[in-house]
Amino acid sequence: MKYISTRGGVEPQDFEDVVLTGLAPDGGLFVPQELPVFSQQEIASWAGLSYQALALKIISPFVDGAIPEDDLKQLIDKSYATFRHGGIAPLIQTGHNEWIMELFHGPTLAFKDFALQFLGHLLDYILAKRGQKVVIMGATSGDTGSAAIEGCRRCENIDIFILHPYNRVSDVQRRQMTTVLADNVHNIAMHGNFDDCQNMVKASFADQSFLPEGRQLAAVNSINWARIMAQIVYYFWASLSLGGPQRKVSFSVPTGNFGDIFAGYLAHKMGLPIEQLVIATNQNDILHRCISDNDHSTRPLEQSLAPSMDIMISSNFERLLFDLYDRDGAAIAELMKDAKAGHMNLSDAALKEARKLFSSYRCDDAGMVEIIRSVYQQSNYLMDPHTAIGLDAARHCRANLETPMVTLATAHPAKFPDAVKCAGYPNDPELPQHMADLFDKEERYTVLDNDQATVQSYIAQHIHA
């Protein structure tokens, strides 16, 4: 299988190159040239498979022989062996045909583990085969950094440097990163805010001459194709658990960069009967305004109690637009220029096509707190703020009460104690048992100034792999 760029300016690429590259050289995102499509009979025959066996069925056609099937199976098995729930992605019923799929049983308690556990093993495998080593550099405001570190801590061909804004991430989030004491894991607490960290990473990608000979930077951010690919699996998993493919299922997805919900869109295109995909946003509601009013105009970012959704321009939305515009790369390049300049208008045809499958809803902090409180009171089930926004959107957007509606629970409530306490929960929600000692563990991180020479020479001197 070959991969093409959403901006149309790149020759078709192979799977492994796409995984290593991240962003396409023309500034676009990679998508498969042609999607695999499964028949209803084939999907039905997967009922009863383990999560790992199902993942192998779905991921294989995308890898398309680039990795021998046995090796791919091992990579998948290793990736999900770190999950603390036998069902990997268990479903909890919260009402009539209303379900929550818990995607937070991985090592860092957020759904990003589904993709990053796999991506770490996959990268290491490809690098070993090629006799190459890379340096991963990333900036984090919280969740992604810890999931990336957990994904790479045992990789022999990768050093990972994660920058977080000094004193500006929560104690749980910082400790999830800084208590990983592997020699190839490097935490930098940089003076400044998240944007300063991100700008430092961008500048370093633009000029990599600070790295020793033969090393290059790699990114594991949310536009990496392999992350999207791994996330397709749990849509099939939920459907098969709830009577699919004979029966349609709907999903509500707490959305930031649009990676998670885009995986659901791909599942639909690959033959899975999905009735609705609900885009749930917080007060940073540009995607909701876009789908409901064709208003994709940027506004100042607001800090919310669901910080992983505090995003202005959702990078993976471009992948959907590419399909909505009949894969016209030149049109997408123009649109993305508009979006960057502050305002993008979708064509009537594109909007109409999108609305056949997608609906959207905005839930602000006050609404979110209310949902956590009422669900906890009614059923003793405690949700994290992102999940609560998803559930609120699910309830508002449901078109059909006979179709199971699954809200994706993207994080464990213990990661966001402030929001949970706002909802009237009396204590800090408890961390799961395997993390109960998080606050007793030794931390390791280095505080650096927001200065390019300082950060880059630190990286150059500390490469271990």
Ligand SMILES: *Cc1c(COP(=O)(O)O)cnc(C)c1O
């Ligand atoms: C990353 C994240 C999201 C947003 O997911 P996208 O794929 O960026 O849309 C939602 N909730 C949590 C808890 C997250 O960590």
